[in-house]
Amino acid sequence: MSLTLQEFEERVLELARRRAEQAEVFSVETVETPVAFEANRLKQLRTHRSRGVALRVIAGGRIGLASTTLLENPEDLVRDALAAAQFGAQAGFELPSTIEASPPAVFDPAVEALSVDEMVEIGQRMIDRARAENAALLCEAHLDKVVSTVRLHNSRGAAGSYCGTSFSLSFGVNLIRGTDMLDVWEWQTSRRLDIPSDAMVETVLHKVRLAERTAKVPTAQLPVILSPKGAGSTLIESLASGFNGKIVLQGASPVGDKLGKKAFSEKLTLYDDGLLDYAAGSAPFDDEGVPTRRTALVTEGVVTAFIYDLFTAYLAGTQSTGNAERSLSSLPSPSLHTVWMAPGDASLEDMLADIQEGLLVDQVMGAWAGNILAGEFSGNVHLGYRIEKGQIVGRVKDTMIAGNVFQALGNIAAIGRELYPVGGGLRLPYIYLPALGVASKDV
Amino acid sequence: MRDQLADALKAGAGADYVEIRLQRSESTHLSYRGREIEQVGRTTGLGGAVRALVKGGWGFVSFNDLADLRASVELAVHQARLVGREETRFAPAEPVVDIVRPALGKDPRQISLADKKRLLDEYNEVIWRTSDKIQTSIIRYHDLSRRTYFANSEGSYIEQEMVDMSLVVVAVARDGSDVQQAFLSRGSAGDFSALENLHSEVEDAARRAVRLLSAKPVKGGTYTVIIDPRLAGVFIHEAFGHLSEADHVYENERLRELMQLGRRFGPPELNVFDGAAVPGLRGSYRYDDEGVPAHKTYLIREGVLVGRLHSRETAGKMGEAPTGNARAINYQFPPLVRMTNTAIENGTVPFEDMLADIQLGIYAKDAYGGETTMEMFTFSAAQAFMIRNGQIAEEVRGVNLTGNVFETLANIEAIGNDFRWNHSGGGCGKGGQSPLPVDEGSPHIRVRNVVVGGE
Incomplete structure (x- = not known):
């Protein structure tokens, strides 16, 4: 029977702390939605839902690691980490006992709220602009939205989590004249919805003109x-x-x-x-x-x-x-x-x-x-x-x-x-x- | 499992095509930095993906929670419907029902962590005792075994297992502020013994690292170059293999014109093929990730373009037959057209x-790696020597070579008679999917007018 991610993590830490000097559970849960334009048109929509858990132990003074995406048996993960620790590096450090968060903003509700339709619209506008200038350009655009939750807790009492967003945009053009091929591309990633898509197209077009x-x-x-x-x-x-x-x-x-x-x-x-x-x-x-x-x-x-x-x-x-x-x-x-x-x-x-x-x-x-x-x-x-x-x-x-x-x-x-x-x-x-x-x- | 997948596929009724891949995997890794072990770990995984095709548009959903199987099929079909605007042209493939067990040599899963560590300890010791100029070492071992359950809406059901291993041993030598490195890279599909008994090769890498401290950086320019089988394998992978992947070509009309079958690219002695059906190599398998049986495909015969690598989609759109080259690195990605085992066939010229x-020329050996943007490509030598007056002369370093697909293949002057496969670790990268297990092979080749970077 599958446990929820949080139940699984708690159970793993509980089991591991009994058998290791120190233990730390790290998990990431992600939903990613890429939108791909190829050869001037919308080609593929994707959804990736992933989650997984890693356990680091220090047992017998040595470090062991195990990870899984299978949330069935917490015992197995602990057993794997302890087995690895028999051969692991000697550790003389302590995991933190508290987590003090630094101030940077990592979550933008506008990214989370961004719909697939809006992403398609951005990509289509970029391609339309490039093709309006030069119909011989073969354009590719990739838009990618990620919302992820990172959680960390250890046997010394530290616990923390944060939710982050990210938005990536890449735009590239291909132009073939005779056997001469020109490829110009730009890409950026930000945790906020602040990548200037219009300026990115203009940059690419400018570079194509310089390569005439x-x-x-x-x-x-x-x-x-x-x-x-x-x-x-x-x-x-x-x-x-x-x-x-x-x-x-x-x-x-x-x-x-x-x-x-x-x-x-x-x-x-x-x-x-x-x-x-x-x-x-x-x-x-x-x-x-x-x-x-x-x-x-x-x-x-x-x-x-x-x-x-x-x-x-x-x-x-x-x-x-x-x-x-x-x-x-x-x-x-x-x-x-x-x-x-x-x-x-x-x-x-x-x-x-x-x-x-x-x-x-x-x-x-x-x-x-x-x-x-x-x-x-x-x-x-x-x-x-x-x-x-x-x-x-x-x-x-x-x-x-x-x-x-x-x-x-x-x-x-x-x-x-x-x-x-x-x-x-x-x-x-x-x-x-x-x-x-x-x-x-x-x- | 078969019933479960068949049931979930029913949720995709109405789509032109739907497939499900589930994968269960386990892997072990060990690494060293210097004399000490750095990491030991084990990873187990379960996950899956659904891919759907509607009116030429694709939807793709990957997940770890199998409880969502039907919902994932519905979502993938929904996405495909949002994209699809034209007609689906997807090359036909016979439905296949099969269960494939790999031909395993020494199975890494049957070897204890203690024994794996003992072998790496030996290699590390070999590096450290080679010279007092050895500054440090880096060793990375990784094995992966994976069972894939594949089912599609046309009635295919395939269970396939793969076991892959990769070992990289790096020796780092230092003299003052000069830091040089040399490495050994080995991979194997299913036989741990391919990674054993490499002590003399490891020692050779350590000696090379020390030797590089006294090698001068190469002088940039245009040279005649002899390329050893290992680097020539990387050369053909970058120079022509990627351009043979039909997904670069099928929707690019001008590139299609340049890549017409029958176009001459090289001399009559040049024959190039790719194929997962060549057994026992890292790029070998029985069925690709669309359930199409593996082939051996000639790309160049007697210097002329005769074939290319296909998925069912690229084959359908180009009116050619699928070649079994649709591969995904794991369930988190849709399959792309990829190489498998790519090679220049043996020729007749002795070294x-x-x-x-x-x-005046360069003898370039062993590969760091390479990259291509289709027309131009690079391939980087891990060892190189000047050739002067018909003799191999002093060692040089930093030899990265560049070529142009429309000229460099035609500049191949000689193809050797000493073919071998690389059996390297690492792998190939494309579309964010890296490292995909592949192999390359070649005899020595000689190429004129190659541009070499240098100060």
Whole structure:
């Protein structure tokens, strides 16, 4: 006989606390309704109802984990977690005894109330606008609404829950001329209904217009402007790894021994932020009950902090920064909330005006496949433009950019004065680097 | 179970097509960071999904609570009705009733956590004793066994079981602020022994990580490249496999024109296929997630496009036959057209002959991974050496290669005689569904005019 989720959780905690020194039950219940437009028309409506429970125990001084979506037998979950704990990592930390919630807003009733009809209307309007400008465009739009409840309680008495909303919108166009294919896309996620869908279409159309002509860049070290999106797909993965307390603890972070020291250009100030209202990465507490906060990772070029969860902080002899993140089937691990860069003073026009010959990079493909730990990246410029005498003159193709994140951010020519949301977890400016490795096809 | 599903399907009467998938799964994972174990856990799951098709529109509902089965069928049909505006063109498939048990070697469910941990401990020890330059190690093991119950409104009922395993062992070496890594990735469908006795391969990865500390970053430019079987497998997966997935093509008229069967893409020596019917690999199965029997499909024969990968919908809309390539990573997702086991067939050229006349080139080996946007694609080498005057010369690092589907396949100059399957861990990602178990295979190949990124 199935129990309700809450009954199941209570029963699991009750059983586990008798047989383990500490126990923690984490559950997520979600209703998600994606709306998909493909090839210019509505294609699919979906509803996902999911729920699951994870149990972390510390038994015999060791950590064990078990999770399930089967709410039949609480005993089984406890047995699995205890079995795992026989071989688990040695834990010397205590789970929190209370949960103090941080202030960020994470629930928007307007998202919860958003109907499928309204979502269809938004998507259709975006496609109609794009096709009105250029009937050759093949458009795709994805709208996704999520309402979820996260609950956490442990054997030391801490208990908390919150309900969060999220709304994602992505819009992309495909244009084929001869054997030339152009794909331009944008996407954003917010916990509030504040993504400007009309502006998103205009951004995509603007980029399509800029790509009308093609151009070439030579194989050389060239000045490069990374758009917020371009910066997101080349720089952030290595920074996320380098500032992760776990990687630092392993001695595998290039900046792990630079706390308090200058490691980047003084133009660079970088935050991780769990407190931004309605940001997708914000929450009142992290996934083990520690309140979220804002952490300055880099302050004017100086490394000022790394991010931790409870276990990593215990191993490193420091405090959790409220960055624990987990799926149901994995233990908490340090993870960034929202990364934002302090804006600089340059406009995109200022940056362009400074460049005789260079590259503006917007979409990068395959740069994740490399030595992320060391910050080495190399990727195809999927959408990028040749800059000539301060002007964007055409789209480049069959072109690679490569560099090292930690070295590249040591020498920044300028940082843009405006921040743009990238996906759900980033707020970045345009970044102008004086020299990056560019390789292109001969002939 | 069959009766229960048949009963629920009755709630979908009036739809053009309805299917239900229920899945019961269990998985175990162990991971290490450095000398210490990081995670040990077990996950059990039960969930299901209903997919409905009405007048060309799809509805899809996934759930964990099976009490909602009839209501989920009704909701999926309701959603499909809101979408459907045209006529359904869904390729016919013979209804199938079957119960499939996988051919298992050493079943990971029969191996204790203690024994799994002992094996990983051994691998970890191998890494740490290789060199004092070893800074740390990362090991991830994961196994999944899953039983799927599939029924559709055409009378199919299929029970199918899969067992999949993945192991990734990473060695990290450090010298001052330079951090380098090398890894071993293995996967298996149903045989734990494929992950055993890899001690010398693990040691090789640790040595490579140390060696990379003295390798120079590659200089960017255009090169003639010899690609080893492992990376060539990833190359063909990215360069052509994804473009062969008919869901990218079927509603894009211009792409359909470019992808006309009969178009020449490569030299006469080039043959490429994909197929879940090739047995014993990570992408192998008997029926896909629409209940269509697995095939082996030639994509390129003698350099010419001869086929593509289909679901019932893409096949119906293109007037071709389904190929059994509709796959969903689990019940939370609808099936998409996916690759299974994709390969370049064996050729005739010995490795030494490929090497002999290259004045300046790159020997690119082993794969970090790759990505494609259909026309352009990347594939990243985990190891690489310069080729100078017909000889393999110094090691270089950071070799990521890019190609263009309309040129790069035609630039294949030689296909080797040393075919092998990759048997890698990890998997393929598409539409948010990752990592889907697949395999790739190839002999060595030689390609001219490949752009390599570098400083």
